[in-house]
Amino acid sequence: MQELVSLFVKSIFVDNMVxxxxxxxxxxxxxxxxxxxxxxxxxxVIFVLGVTLPVNYLLNKYVLTPAALSWLGPDFAGLxxxxxxxxxxxxxxxxxxxxxxxxxxKYSPALYASLxxxxxxxxxxxxxxxxxxxxxxxxxxxxxxxTTFALGxxxxxxxxxxxxxxxxxxxxxxxxxxxxxxxxxxxxxxxxMGIAFMSFMGIKL
Amino acid sequence: xxxxxxxxxxFKNNPVSVLVLGICSALAVTVKLEPALVMALSVTIVLGFxxxxxxxxxxxxxxxxRIIVQLVVVAMLVILVDQFLKAFAYDVSKQLSVxxxxxxxxxxxxxxxxxxxxxNKPLPxxxxxxxxxxxxxxxLVVVAFFREFFGSGTILGYPIIPAEWYIKNGxxxxxxxxxxxxxxxxxxxxxxxxxxxxxxxxxxxK
Numbered sequence: 001m002q003e004l005v006s007l008f009v010k011s012i013f014v015d016n017m018v019x020x021x022x023x024x025x026x027x028x029x030x031x032x033x034x035x036x037x038x039x040x041x042x043x044x045v046i047f048v049l050g051v052t053l054p055v056n057y058l059l060n061k062y063v064l065t066p067a068a069l070s071w072l073g074p075d076f077a078g079l080x081x082x083x084x085x086x087x088x089x090x091x092x093x094x095x096x097x098x099x100x101x102x103x104x105x106k107y108s109p110a111l112y113a114s115l116x117x118x119x120x121x122x123x124x125x126x127x128x129x130x131x132x133x134x135x136x137x138x139x140x141x142x143x144x145x146x147t148t149f150a151l152g153x154x155x156x157x158x159x160x161x162x163x164x165x166x167x168x169x170x171x172x173x174x175x176x177x178x179x180x181x182x183x184x185x186x187x188x189x190x191x192x193m194g195i196a197f198m199s200f201m202g203i204k205l
Numbered sequence: 206x207x208x209x210x211x212x213x214x215x216f217k218n219n220p221v222s223v224l225v226l227g228i229c230s231a232l233a234v235t236v237k238l239e240p241a242l243v244m245a246l247s248v249t250i251v252l253g254f255x256x257x258x259x260x261x262x263x264x265x266x267x268x269x270x271r272i273i274v275q276l277v278v279v280a281m282l283v284i285l286v287d288q289f290l291k292a293f294a295y296d297v298s299k300q301l302s303v304x305x306x307x308x309x310x311x312x313x314x315x316x317x318x319x320x321x322x323x324x325n326k327p328l329p330x331x332x333x334x335x336x337x338x339x340x341x342x343x344x345l346v347v348v349a350f351f352r353e354f355f356g357s358g359t360i361l362g363y364p365i366i367p368a369e370w371y372i373k374n375g376x377x378x379x380x381x382x383x384x385x386x387x388x389x390x391x392x393x394x395x396x397x398x399x400x401x402x403x404x405x406x407x408x409x410x411k
Contacts, residue, residue, distance in 0.1 A: 020387055025228035026312040083288060086306050087280040094273060123272070126229045126310040133303035179402035180395070182410030183225060187395030194388030 004148045011152030014203060017127050018160040019194040024127030028161055029186060038165035041122075042158030046151065048122050049131050051100060052093050053150035054143060056132040059088060064136075089132045097123040127157055164190060210332050214340040220313045221344040222398050223408060227313035230304045231344055232390040238361050240300045241349035242342075243290070247305065249338025251282045252314055256322040256334035263323050275318050276309065283308045313341055348393045356384030 017023045024045070031041045062068055064085050069076035101119045105112045122128060131153055140146045167189055176185050220226045227248070234244045258278050259266075266274050287305045290298040298305065308314065317337050322330040353359055358366035358380050370376035383389050402408045 022229045022232040022387065022390070023307075025232070026226060029225060029228065083284060086284055086287070086309055087277065089306075090276050090280050090309055091273075094276060124276075124310045124312065124315055126307045129310045130229075130303055130307055133306045137303055177399075178409050179406075180399050183222075184395050184398040184402065187391050187398065191388040191391035191395060194391060195386075198386060198388065 004144060007145060008148050008152040010203075011149050012156040012159070013197065013200040015153070016156040016160060016197055016200075017130070017153045018157060018190075019197040021130065023130040024125045024157060027122075027125050028157075028164070029183070029190075032161050032165040032168055032186075034169055035162060035165045038161045039158075042161045044119055044122055045125065045127060045157050046154030048093075048097060048100065048119070048128055049150045049154040049157075050147065052096050052128060053131050053135055054147050055096065056089050056092055057135055057140065057143060057146035059092065060085065060132075060136050064088065085133075085136060089129060093128055093132070094123045127153070160193070163193065167193075207329075210329055211336045214333070214336040215343060216340070216401070217405065219340045219344065219401075220316070220337045221341055222394070222401055224316065226316045227311045227341055228394075230307055230311055231341065231348070232387070232394065234301055234304050235345055235349040235352055235390055236356070236385055237300070238346070238349045238353050240297055241345040243294065243297045244301060244304065245338065245342030245345045247286045247290070248308055248311065248313065248341055249335055251279065251286060251308055252317060252338045253331050253334035255279050255282055255314060256318060256330040257327045259318050259322040260325060260327045260330035271323070272315075275315065279314055279318075280309050313337060344394070344397065347397060348390055351393055352384045352389060355381045356389075 015021070018025070018028055027041060032038050060068075062071065064081050066080040066082060067077050069079050069081070097119055101112075104119070131150055135146050135149060140149060164186075168186065171185065171189070180188070214220060218224065221228065221231050230244060230248070235241045255275075255278050259275060262274070262278075283306065286308070287298070290301070290305060317333060321333045325333070350360070353361075354365065358364060358378075366378060366380075368374055370378040372379050
């Protein structure tokens with residue numbers, strides 16, 4: 001249990017998806033102009049990461065890793081399908097996003113109205129695929145670990161986008177040099193936020 | 206064929222600094238010049254060939270499932286590149302870690318396929334892919350050059366700063382460790398955009 005809490009905090013602050021690995025940058029920069037939409041996208045990312053990563057974990061464990069198919073019988077024990085992982089992960093993500101969109105639309109129209117436009121966008125958000133690939137590379141061992149990591153990274157991404165959106169709302173009142181206006185200053189602000197987040201580096205729990 | 210297709214993505218209409226596509230990997234692989242070059246080459250190859258394939262298929266893909274088809278084509282090319290790197294450049298492939306796989310969701314690829322390959326013949330699509338890959342590569346190389354030079358005092362692994370300059374050898378110089386850390390990549394791209402928009406005033410935002 002203690003390990004899970006430590007992994008959770010670590011994936012929110014220390015290994016923050018945005019500031020430590022730059023994942024999901026495209027939508028991070030494009031959809032952070034005001035806090036309300038930023039919250040919508042952030043919640044959608046937590047949700048999709050929390051659903052797809054455990055599924056990909058199970059697929060990775062029981063289908064993709066070398067000799068993972070031995071539960072089908074001794075004939076399958078020699079198979080190594082790990083080269084298929086990219087295509088399987090992205091297919092799972094795209095189809096789950098589609099499914100989630102349909103379920104949310106049917107059962108919670110209010111949530112759909114606020115998340116709706118962001119859900120399809122998220123299928124190609126690199127934070128989602130990146131989460132699955134990190135899970136595979138770091139070899140998380142149990143389903144609980146994978147889920148904790150998913151929720152932690154999602155919340156870290158959420159915090160990062162809401163913080164940036166709040167800063168950008170205020171930034172529109174300041175005098176920025178003309179060539180830096182808009183995109184340039186946003187990059188520099190994200191860089192400074194990254195430096196602030198680096199103060200969490202080296203924290204051991 | 207129009208020369209513009211090749212020239213514009215290199216600087217004037219650069220995919221990273223003007224269209225804001227493909228930022229994630231542009232920042233993450235630029236600590237050293239060598240992985241940055243490998244990454245730029247991989248993206249250029251994947252982008253060129255995926256645009257050709259999608260352009261050849263553009264009249265047969267039903268509009269509603271085109272995203273899935275595009276993802277499958279791109280994922281196949283990325284698997285080829287990844288297996289190739291693992292076989293022939295294992296060290297670099299370890300350094301790039303998940304970022305080779307993330308070429309699949311690199312927005313440059315989806316963006317150019319949607320914006321260009323779906324409406325053009327295979328040859329211009331190929332040129333567009335290669336040119337955008339090179340434009341992406343230019344940013345990677347510029348950022349990686351500064352980060353490696355100031356952060357480690359080397360270029361492509363060869364030491365540039367003379368060893369006797371360092372404080373530990375009795376000199377006055379110390380590498381700037383900040384350049385190795387992630388935030389500096391963002392600030393360098395910000396500075397690149399600043400320079401570019403000072404030259405090309407029409408890109409400035411109100």
